[in-house]
Amino acid sequence: MKTVAILVLCSLAVICLTSDASSGSQLASDNPAQEGLIVEREQASTVVRQKRAPGELSLTQLESLREVCEAHLACEHMMDTDGIITAYTTYYGPIVF
Structure with missing residues (x-):
């Protein structure tokens, strides 16, 4: 449950930061799929807790x-x-x- 809360808060923070940065400039692409958030595997593994053996x-x-x-x-x-x-x-x- 704590992991879900952390992920939601991080997602909201990223959305707020990216919406502020992109509000002043127009995006070159109108494709909504390219506007998604892409996270590197190493960064994602630090956020998501791995199941232990x-x-x-x-x-x-x-x-x-x-x-x-x-x-x-x-x-x-x-x-x-x-x-x-x-x-x-x-x-x-x-x-x-």
Whole structure:
């Protein structure tokens, strides 16, 4: 949700800045497709957060997975033998964070 809010605010800022710059001069092209915003891949990747791999979970996230898995006896046993990530994904599906 925070990412969406940041993207909206950045988009509004860019629109305001480009509309001020282009209001004094006429655009040479009347094609609306060429008036769109083009962002380089490196710039876009800094704005949009990349989804983390399951092995890169924080301690808090791992603890919340443990709490869920402890409620299921088979999952708890698998957690002790194969690890929390394997046990959670086996019994509850992909990790959502």
